[in-house]
Structure formats: structure tokens, C-alpha cells
Amino acid sequence: MSEDLPKPRNTRLVVGAIAFVAACVAFYIQFRPQPALVAQAYYYDLNTGKLFPARIERLPPIAVPGAAPGAEPAGVRAMVFSCGDCRNPTDRMIAWLERFKPAFTAEHPYYDNLNDLDANVWEPELEVLRPGGKAWVEFPTEEGQEIRVVPICPNGSPAVACVP
Numbered sequence: 001m002s003e004d005l006p007k008p009r010n011t012r013l014v015v016g017a018i019a020f021v022a023a024c025v026a027f028y029i030q031f032r033p034q035p036a037l038v039a040q041a042y043y044y045d046l047n048t049g050k051l052f053p054a055r056i057e058r059l060p061p062i063a064v065p066g067a068a069p070g071a072e073p074a075g076v077r078a079m080v081f082s083c084g085d086c087r088n089p090t091d092r093m094i095a096w097l098e099r100f101k102p103a104f105t106a107e108h109p110y111y112d113n114l115n116d117l118d119a120n121v122w123e124p125e126l127e128v129l130r131p132g133g134k135a136w137v138e139f140p141t142e143e144g145q146e147i148r149v150v151p152i153c154p155n156g157s158p159a160v161a162c163v164p
Contacts, residue, residue: 040164044078044097051078051094053164058109060099076129079161083153086162093159096147097129099136 041056045064052065054075061073077098084091100108104125108114114122127136128147137144151159 042078042080042094042162042164043075044094046074046076051080051092057111059105059111059113061102061105079148080163081151081159082162083151083155083157083159086160092162093151094131095149095151095159097131098139098148099127099129101125101127 039056040053042051043054043060043062043064044051046061047064052075054062054065060075060077062075063071063073064075067074079095079098080086080092081095082088082091082093086092100122104122108117108122123140124138126139126144128139128144129136130147133147137147139145139148150161153159
């Protein structure tokens with residue numbers, strides 16, 4: 001009967017192997033490669049008047065999904081806010097639209113490029129528009145700064161920014 005019981009040395013080996021495997025699994029979980037975070041924002045199709053989500057990497061205007069090849073980029077950044085639930089489309093509101101002047105986006109097509117530039121360089125290139133407005137306004141002007149304001153909710157608190 002005593003032959004059926006594992007020997008203490010074998011038991012230590014098994015326990016050691018299990019501990020080693022557990023440590024390897026814990027190490028892998030802690031240091032495995034993480035998927036890249038893909039930040040998205042709302043964009044507004046100037047042709048259809050509809051919001052669509054897109055990766056926030058290129059300066060607007062951007063190509064609209066489903067547009068004909070070679071079509072003029074008509075997707076501008078929409079600054080979307082809510083006084084309720086951002087997940088509910090009826091609670092969302094577009095506070096203003098943004099785009100950069102075409103010559104600037106040709107030279108600096110990505111948002112990351114702005115990190116290398118002083119605000120005095122890129123702010124004059126930013127244009128804003130009220131929803132339903134007719135004329136784009138340069139952001140640094142007084143009128144542009146009046147457009148680019150976070151809406152206030154009926155309870156007096158600032159609206160919450162929404163992202164897709």
C-alpha cells in the first residue's frame with residue numbers, strides 16, 4: 001500500500017512545476033503586447049448633414065466613408081455634447097464644426113503634427129462653424145471663439161463631450 005502513495009520528492013517536483021507554470025502565465029498576462037488604442041471622434045458629412053465616427057488621426061476635412069473615389073473631402077470634425085446620455089442619439093447635440101484650411105492640412109495632415117507646432121502656428125489655420133451656419137470663421141477671432149464654447153445644460157452645468 002505504501003507503494004501507491006507518491007514519494008515526497010515527486011510531490012515537490014509537481015508542486016514546483018505548477019508554481020513555475022503559474023508564474024509564467026502571470027508574467028505573460030502582465031507584459032503581453034496590448035492592442036493599440038484607436039481614438040475616434042465624431043465627424044459631420046457636409047454633403048448629407050449626418051454624423052459618422054472616424055479615427056482621430058487626420059486633420060479635417062477628411063474623406064467621407066462611401067464617397068466616390070477622388071471626391072472632395074467633406075468630413076469635418078463635429079464637437080458633440082450631451083446633457084443626458086451620449087449613447088442616446090436624441091440626447092446628443094452638435095455644438096460646432098471644425099476644419100483646417102486646405103493648404104495647412106496638405107503640409108500637416110495628422111493631429112500628431114500639431115504637437116510639434118506652437119498654437120500660434122495652427123490656431124489661425126483652424127476654422128469653425130455653427131451648425132446651420134453659412135460661413136466658416138477663423139478660430140482666433142472673437143467670433144470664432146464665441147462659436148467654440150461648451151453648451152450649458154438646462155440645470156446650469158456644462159454639457160458632457162461625447163465620443164463614439
